[in-house]
Amino acid sequence: MTNHVETKVLREGSAQKRADILAAARYLFLVEGFDRSSVDAVAARAKVSKRTVYDYFGDKRALLLAVVEEAGHSVVVSIQRAIDDCLTEVENLERALIAFCEQIVTLTIETSDYSALLRLVTVEGKNLPEATYDWLDSAPEEGIANRLAELGRMGMLEVPDSRLAAQHFSALTFLLVFNNMGRARDREEMRTKKTIVDGVRAFLRAYAPRTT
Structure with a gap:
């Protein structure tokens, strides 16, 4: 004992x-x-x-990789939490996708993980193995791709390639918000909302089920 x-x-x-x-x-x-x-x-x-x-x-390089992986895993967990909260039981797909993006942005802003991850990957990239970038590109999209594929099976979307759809969705919505951060603070909330809504609607126009 x-x-x-x-x-x-x-x-x-x-x-x-x-x-x-x-x-x-x-x-x-x-x-x-x-x-x-x-x-x-x-x-x-x-x-x-x-x-x-x-x-x-x-060694020190392995320690840097561990720091980047820890921040990356935290971002992935935030995305999965938003999927569970917003995209599990969907009645209105547009509203659900908008809420999903807003939660990701909120969770990311409230923690330092995304900014730390971006800074380390950008500034210290030469000290990271190439495989790190492959993981950072694929891991955050995996949960989104799986959920979009499920929405496709439910007939709410037409998703021939779920990973490509996840890339399109992310680029049109919350990744675009992150790229635009740092503008005038008093206009940021309004710009974020418009970016997300416009991006979700563009995504739905591209991936809505085809009517015959």
């Missing part, structure tokens, strides 16, 4: 150390940049030994 308790406590402690190291690395990579951030600085900020950082992540 005693050994079982000790093992459980150690495992929980290890998970916390991993989270502390990731948080420290993310902060330093964003503030100081990858090249100027040392493993010693990450260890000091995380309050662990340098050896512990290497034991958990191997």
Whole structure:
């Protein structure tokens, strides 16, 4: 019994150390940049030994990849939550798709994961393996593609290629909002709403079931 308790406590402690190291690395990579951030600085900020950082992540590039993957997974979780909330029981497809996009934008703005992900991928891209970009391109779209395919099977859309449909939908709606962020704050909400509504309607014109 005693050994079982000790093992459980150690495992929980290890998970916390991993989270502390990731948080420290993310902060330093964003503030100081990858090249100027040392493993010693990450260890000091995380309050662990340098050896512990290497034991958990191997090297600094692997640590950067882990930070990017963590932020990417958080974005994927936000998208799936929006799918569950808005696209599970659909009565009016246009309203449901608009609500879905608005929730993604809201969840993204409320957390720093998307901006951190974008910044790290843009600025530190040379230090990331090519496979990272393949995953970042495909993972967020997978849940959307699956749901659009299901809506197609229900007769609400005509979706011959669900992955391409997901790419079109994202590009017309919330990705366009993200690209336009940073404009005048007092006009941002109005512009966001219009961008989403216009994008959803353009998507529906392209993917609405064909009538005979």
